[in-house]
Amino acid sequence: xxxxxxxxxxxxxxxxxxxxxxxxxxxxxxxxxxxxxxxxxxxxxxxxxxxxxxxxxxxxxxxxxxxxxxxxxxxxxxxxxxxxxxxxxxxxxxxxxxxxxxxxxxxxxxxxxxxxxxxxxxxxxxxxxxxxxxxxxxxxxxxxxxxxxxxxxxxxxxxxxxxxxxxxxxxxxxxxxxxxxxxxxxxxxxxxxxxxxxxxxxxxxxxxxxxxxxxxxxxxxxxxxxxxxxxxxxxxxxxxxxxxxxxxxxxxxxxxxxxxxxxxxxxxx
Amino acid sequence: xxxxxxxxxxxxxxxxxxxxxxxxxxxxxxxxxxxxxxxxxxxxxxxxxxxxxxxxxxxxxxxxxxxxxxxxxxxxxxxxxxxxxxxxxxxxxxxxxxxxxxxxxxxxxxxxxxxxxxxxxxxxxxxxxxxxxxxxxxxxxxxxxxxxxxxxxxxxxxxxxxxxxxxxxxxxxxxxxxxxxxxxxxxxxxxxxxxxxxxxxxxxxxxxxxxxxxxxxxxxxxxxxxxxxxxxxxxxxxxxxxxxxxxxxxxxxxxxxx
Numbered sequence: 275x276x277x278x279x280x281x282x283x284x285x286x287x288x289x290x291x292x293x294x295x296x297x298x299x300x301x302x303x304x305x306x307x308x309x310x311x312x313x314x315x316x317x318x319x320x321x322x323x324x325x326x327x328x329x330x331x332x333x334x335x336x337x338x339x340x341x342x343x344x345x346x347x348x349x350x351x352x353x354x355x356x357x358x359x360x361x362x363x364x365x366x367x368x369x370x371x372x373x374x375x376x377x378x379x380x381x382x383x384x385x386x387x388x389x390x391x392x393x394x395x396x397x398x399x400x401x402x403x404x405x406x407x408x409x410x411x412x413x414x415x416x417x418x419x420x421x422x423x424x425x426x427x428x429x430x431x432x433x434x435x436x437x438x439x440x441x442x443x444x445x446x447x448x449x450x451x452x453x454x455x456x457x458x459x460x461x462x463x464x465x466x467x468x469x470x471x472x473x474x475x476x477x478x479x480x481x482x483x484x485x486x487x488x489x490x491x492x493x494x495x496x497x498x499x500x501x502x503x504x505x506x507x508x509x510x511x512x513x514x515x516x517x518x519x520x521x522x523x524x525x526x527x528x529x530x531x532x533x534x535x536x537x538x539x540x541x542x543x
Numbered sequence: 544x545x546x547x548x549x550x551x552x553x554x555x556x557x558x559x560x561x562x563x564x565x566x567x568x569x570x571x572x573x574x575x576x577x578x579x580x581x582x583x584x585x586x587x588x589x590x591x592x593x594x595x596x597x598x599x600x601x602x603x604x605x606x607x608x609x610x611x612x613x614x615x616x617x618x619x620x621x622x623x624x625x626x627x628x629x630x631x632x633x634x635x636x637x638x639x640x641x642x643x644x645x646x647x648x649x650x651x652x653x654x655x656x657x658x659x660x661x662x663x664x665x666x667x668x669x670x671x672x673x674x675x676x677x678x679x680x681x682x683x684x685x686x687x688x689x690x691x692x693x694x695x696x697x698x699x700x701x702x703x704x705x706x707x708x709x710x711x712x713x714x715x716x717x718x719x720x721x722x723x724x725x726x727x728x729x730x731x732x733x734x735x736x737x738x739x740x741x742x743x744x745x746x747x748x749x750x751x752x753x754x755x756x757x758x759x760x761x762x763x764x765x766x767x768x769x770x771x772x773x774x775x776x777x778x779x780x781x782x783x784x785x786x787x788x789x790x791x792x793x794x795x796x797x798x799x800x801x
Contacts, residue, residue: 294799353798357642360795372642380640385568394564397557398641426571 283369284450284481285332285355290364292325292350292505324350325361325505334449337482339492339513341520342502348485349454351502355483356452370481371400373448379439384428388419391427392442399446409445417441451475455486469494493517557643561651566658580622580659581666584614591731601732604764608676611667612761613730613754616692619660620750621721626652627700628707628714635801645794649704653696667761677763685760688753695749695779698786705793708800728754734771746774749782 310316325347332338340348353359354366356374381398382391392413396406414423417437422430430438453472469491476482476495486492492499492513499516501509509516570576588611596606603609627649631638634648671678707713728751729737737745746752752775759767 358640359798374641376640380636381634382636383564383568385571386564390564390567394560397554397560398637398643400554401556403556403560 282333283331283367284334285330285370285483286365286367287331287351287355288329288365288367290325290328290351290354290361290366291323292347292354292359293321293323293362295321323505325354327364328505328507329364330500330507330510332450332481332483334481335479336498337476337480337484337496339496339499339517340483340485340502341487341492341499341517342508343487343524346502347505348502350505352452352454352483352485368450370449371447372450372452373399373443373446374452375454376452378443379435382427382435382439385426387426388414388417388423388430388438391438392423395439395442396446399443401446413441413445416444449481451480451482453482453484455484455491554644554647558647558651558654561647562654562658565651565655569655577659577662580618580663584611584618584663585666587614587618595731603733605674605676605762608667608671608674608762609733609758609765610731611670612758613728615660615663615667616754616757617725617728617730617750618663619656620692620696620753621725623653623656623696624699624703624721625717626656628703628717631704631708631797632711632801638801639798645797646701646790649700650697653693653700656696657693671762679760679763679765681760681767685757688756688760691756691775691779692753694783695753698779698781698783699749701786701790702782705790705797708797709793724748724750727751729758730754733765742770743774746771747778749775749778751775752778 328347328351330338340351342348350359352374353376354361355368356372356376357366357368358374358376377399379395381394383394386394389410392410393403393406396409396413397403401409414420417434417440419434419438419441422434427435427438472482472484472491472495482495484492484495496513498511499513499520500507501516501520509519573579575582588607591610591614592607595601595610596603630649630652631645637643637648638645668678670676703713703717727745727748734742734751734755752771755771756767756775758765759771
């Protein structure tokens with residue numbers, strides 16, 4: 275995919291790593307570190323490496339699945355692509371208006387009315403007030419909140435609030451959709467509806483990144499799948515092939531047992 | 544992720560909506576709304592008038608107006624800074640879930656405070672009319688003083704907001720810090736009480752100079768000094784630059800700590 279014309283790449287991730295310092299441990303080691311620093315020794319840092327040297331490209335119209343066990347760095351990578359988290363090193367180029375599931379209802383204010391919240395939320399997601407004003411009737415109708423839109427948000431039921439959040443997000447123009455299956459709740463019927471909606475998105479040529487524990491949905495939705503393991507790309511390739519290998523590994527004794535020839539292995543320190 | 548001026552100009556509607564949310568949410572949750580911005584300084588004025596107007600008789604003409612002209616900008620400052628300090632952690636939903644210029648969070652709190660301050664200034668003019676105190680001819684410079692204070696407030700606000708994300712100690716230092724600044728500002732006494740040799744050190748507190756300038760431009764009979772103006776300008780600009788710099792440095796790491 276790296277051979278495609280550069281203008282077609284919506285996302286270019288190059289050598290991205292992310293590490294967090296563990297501060298409680300750092301405080302305990304403060305005196306020791308001061309001494310080490312004074313003596314010219316290496317300062318001991320307690321760090322968690324969430325991502326190590328991740329690189330990939332995504333071109334327009336392509337959809338990428340990311341699988342891996344808990345703590346493999348999938349969600350961190352998604353946040354970095356979305357521009358919410360900052361990589362410790364490496365670069366992310368984003369040439370698309372992004373819509374993320376994380377943003378649903380972020381910034382909703384309980385004491386503002388539904389209408390005021392639509393303005394606030396719409397501008398948080400990048401729309402101008404003029405654009406929002408034009409879309410207002412559509413958004414209200416989509417959410418089915420004609421009667422409640424001028425009431426304060428705290429009077430809404432959970433379902434009404436969720437509908438409002440979704441209605442705003444669904445009307446913001448975007449080119450790249452970032453989804454995290456771990457966040458998606460709801461019953462089977464709702465999930466089926468979501469899958470259907472995603473398939474129609476895909477048919478219309480939308481670009482997507484979907485993070486998952488490894489669900490069958492990915493087979494229908496994704497062109498390529500990336501397998502994350504301990505913050506590194508373990509494998510990246512055609513959906514069926516990677517998912518088969520990943521599932522074998524998860525079922526047979528956990529990740530790390532299945533190491534194919536094409537699997538990229540990074541050093542683990 | 545940049546917090547530069549460019550992005551601020553690029554998304555004016557977001558900033559406007561955030562300020563509006565800050566303002567309306569307050570009115571919808573409190574019975575007296577904006578009145579609190581007036582009641583607080585009025586109460587404080589009452590206390591100071593009793594203590595320094597009666598108990599310790601400072602013999603300053605029109606003492607209530609003298610005090611209130613200083614208390615209003617002080618309240619704007621102290622409430623703004625207190626708000627800024629916790630603004631980012633209160634807006635965790637925004638910081639962790641969407642990509643917006645993060646400086647908008649403390650900035651919108653300050654702009655809402657500015658609206659309240661302007662309303663509370665009207666009350667000062669009412670008091671001046673009642674007690675027949677003349678307005679200073681320097682009032683034409685009031686907008687400049689306002690800009691100066693907002694510059695300082697932006698710098699100080701960005702500083703405490705970003706530092707408090709990394710070290711929550713900041714919000715605890717703030718209480719005694721603000722108290723010290725209150726006493727080391729010419730609020731209930733005139734700046735002429737400060738010994739000449741101390742004045743330069745005294746004016747290192749930007750609020751000291753700013754408050755003096757408010758009194759100069761609002762109330763007749765309190766002439767301005769260029770030294771006060773110079774020091775207020777210098778300290779405010781330095782604070783603004785420091786705030787912008789520190790916020791820019793720390794902004795990429797906010798979501799790791801909130």
